[in-house]
Amino acid sequence: MTIDLSPPAPSPETFPSAETLSSAETLPTLAAVIAPEPSAPPAPVRGAGAVAPAPGPEGRDATAPRVVASRSAEAAAPPRPPRFAALGDSLTEGVGDRVDGAWRGWAALLAQGLGEPGRPAEFRNFAVSGALARDVHERQTPEVLGYAPDLASVIVGVNDTLRHTFDIRDLAVRLDTVCAALSETGTRLLTACLPDPGTMLALPGPLARPLARRQRTVNAVVHALSERYGAVHLHIADAGWVEDRSMWSADRLHPGERGHRMIARRFHELLTAEGFALGTAPGAEPQQPVPSRMAKAAWLATAGTAWVARRCTDLLPQLVGLAGSEVRHWARGTSARLDHVAENALLSALASLSLDPPLARMGE
Known part of the structure; x- marks a missing residue:
């Protein structure tokens, strides 16, 4: 079977219809069963330290009504607010959406609309800037399992494509392990496919194509795992999202406040359809002042330059x-061979997870 590795044609952003999930929990009915009145006081219980329950009025066991009342109170107690955990890298940490000197981001915005009015969702953000799939697997997931969330977002992979150690099979195995561990505890997963960094950074074709090819394999793995674990999946890899510069921050790689709000609103829409989001969706318009050109230039000259330097040290050689290989194959008319290499690597990764290859949609 051949899987198309060519970039997708620009198209309006679409979102898949999510499977219907019934989140309503049926509370057990507690029947208050009281024994009939005895004709005589109960016989004393024999044995070391044994004490018979004191008879109440008319010979009833005085402890029974209290037990029934306690169980009824437990049954009447409202369920706790939903608990939401976010795993991932700088996208989920909130880079690009600074509020009061700290990053906020789409996950925090989404959390505000998950709980009922007056009962906000509990939220913890475990995402760390620069995280790889390995970090999510080895560091973040154990902490999240201890938190025992009802919902957990797992969005990672762009940093992996920017490393010289990129290995799609290793990434697939790690993400599968993370998704399995969370799903086994009853946690519902949130996932997303992402645009490739080469396109976002407007790199020249020979430099952009290898990164695009890597990101498409990552997205294919995420699609496959999302189907396997019934995740709420968001498509944000298409041209409509990428080309709208109002969605992006000065670094051209992370969303700005408007972009983070868009992601939160899209997830809220999907979760509302499944009965998970009971509150109000976050607003679409930014509430923070738009950074001035001087502020953007200052950021690029400091934090932005440091980021580029770190990536160049690791990936640039x-x-x-890779770019030289792209040019040589283009000159020979054999560029398709590079696509086949990536395709075979993807199929090997999916085979290691016992996943059916057709689940991989590399054109998305």
Whole structure:
């Protein structure tokens, strides 16, 4: 079977219809069963330290009504607010959406609309800037399992594509392990496919194509795992999202406040359809002042430059080699061979997870 590795044609953003999930829990009916009145006081219980229950009025066991009342109170207690955990990298940490000197981001915005009015959702953000799939697997997931969330977002992979150690099979195995561990506890997963960093950074074709090819394999794995675990999946890899510059921050790689709000609103829409989101969706319009050109330039000259330097140290030598290979294959008319190499690597990764290859949609 051949899987198309060519980039998708620009199309309006679409979102899949989510499977209907009934989240209503049926509370057990507690029947208050009281024994009939005895004709005589109960016989004393024999044995070391044994004490017979004191008879109440008319010979009834005085402890029975209290037990029934306690169980009825437990049954009448309202369920706790939903608990939401966010795993991932800088996208989920909130980079690009600064509020009061700290990153907020789409996950925090979404959490505000998950609980009922007056009963907000509990939220913890475990995401860390620069995180790889390995970090989510080895560091974040154990902490999240201890938190025992009802919902958990697992969005990672872009940083992996920017490393010279990129290995789609290793990434697939790690993400599968994370999704399985969370799903086994009853946690509902949130996932997303993402645009490739080469397109976001407007790199030249020979440099952008290797990164695009890597990101499409990551997205294919995420699609497959989302189907396997019934995740609420968001498509944000298409051209409509990428080309709208009002959605992005100065670094051209992370969403700005408007972009983070868009992601939160889209997830809220999907979760509302499944009965998970009971509150109001976050607003679409930014509430923070738009950074001035001077502020953007200052950021790029400091934090932005440091980010580029770190990526160049790790990836640039390999990326230059990949770009050279792209040019040579283009000159020979054999560029399809590079696509086949990536395709075979993807199929090997999915085979290691016992996943059916057709689940991989590399054109998305």
